[in-house]
Amino acid sequence: MLNSLDYSPMAPQRGHNKSKFLVMMLAIFFLGLAHGYRIPKSIDHDEIYYMNGNVRCLRCPPGYYVRSHCTSEDTLGTCAPCHPGYTYSEHLTGLTECLHCAVCRADQIEESPCTITKNTVCQCKEGTYCPPDDSCEICLKCTTSCPPNEVKQAPCNSTTDTQCAPPEAGINLVAALLLPVLGIIFLLLAAVCVWFFCFRKSSDRSKWIPKILTVSLKCDEASSEDTETPFLSKRPTLHLKENITPNEKNEAINGAFNMFVDLVPAKKFERFVRELGLSDNDIENSKADNTGVENQRYTMLSQLHQNKNFDVNIWLSKLDSMKLGKVAQDITAKLIENGWLKRST
Structure with a gap:
């Protein structure tokens, strides 16, 4: 039978190995479910059992430790719960004591407290960060300003420093979308200007397009001659x-x-x-x-x-x-x- 302090299921009779295993797994499942732990679909026997000398015992569920080892093969010994807020065990365990909860450093804040199945989660205080792949012995100060010719792309957070990049990097997509539209608008304005300055006195409106192209070339030639004439x-x-x-x-x-x-x-x-x-x-x-x-x-x-x-x-x-x-x-x-x-x- 199970209680809030410990549990030690009765050893099944010989000749009923399958029933015994099923009972043990159900016990671990319901205890784990109560503490938010899910047993993997593919189970490794080394994760479920541990060796006490020559006797193979079932591990205690998360949130517990082994108070006394089993004496019969493939059975569960006596399991006792960890001390809330002080010790924990996150996985199935064969240890005779729970792990001690971590205590956040002075440069960290507590993101979530320690429970009997989960260690304390700490993170760097605002204005500091620590990369996730770092041992994080000390939180680093966030970069407050970007180098010359760069702009801030993403702010600093507890795991990543301020992200800086050239300003062009942030507008490439916008430029790619706007350039074709701006090109069309520019061509239309150029055609209107050519007509207004070089063709507006013409009375033959039925030949605007070919005349605009012809006059445009003539205007370009005149402009070229003017700029090439020595001052x-x-x-x-x-x-x-x-x-x-x-x-x-x-x-x-x-x-x-x-x-x-x-x-x-x-x-x-x-x-x-x-x-x-x-x-x-x-x-x-x-x-x-x-x-x-x-x-x-x-x-x-x-x-x-x-x-x-x-x-x-x-x-x-x-x-x-x-x-x-x-x-x-x-x-x-x-x-x-x-x-x-x-x-x-």
Whole structure:
């Protein structure tokens, strides 16, 4: 018979091995069911029995320990329950005492308390973590900020640190879905613009599509011709004003440098100075010796001046050949407006 403290089923008579085994399994099943334990479908005899010398005994169910061993083959000895909150046994056991419950460390909190069939479950406190495959002797502090050029993908939890990744990683799917739609919209807008600027005066509405395509090609050809036309061939060259003092000359040169630094696009600046004759070594030295992008670019222009490669008209012409004619026009206008340079007559 079973009770709350221990149980010791009566030994069955010989010649009834099958009935004896069935009775023992039912006893273990109902005790295990009471404590939330399920016996596996495929049973290993080594998991059910243990050896007491030369006698094979049935193991006690989870939540119990062996108080006294069996004396008859394949029977159950006396099983006693573990002490709630202090000891436990999680599986079928042949041990003569229960296992001691774990006590959470100071850097942990108790997720679930110890029961007679389950050990204490501890986890790291908020703001700390411990990887599940780690021995977790101490909880590690969560990363509070991501490295440069990365964004937070997932917050820190008790088992995983903060997850960071480049921002592009999070928008690849959205971009893949939006790009085709944006492409179609762009083509429609381009067609409308071509019609509005190059074709709106035409009265033959029945041939819009072929005419739009034809006019579009013509417009592209005209645009190409305009960007390839040298800037200085259309406009007079620039020169310093007469009777200029050395200080005024230096001020004019420094002012010109600043105009080029401010207005030449960042992505094309190194190509600009390289095509004017500045070596790659000079470019790298300018970067290494100066902090701040503007100081680096100013040093590159100063190096061209020292190498006797400074001529504002050549520099403006170079911008025009790089299809930066609008930038050349803006620089010219500002240089003349500031009174540093004059147009040739």
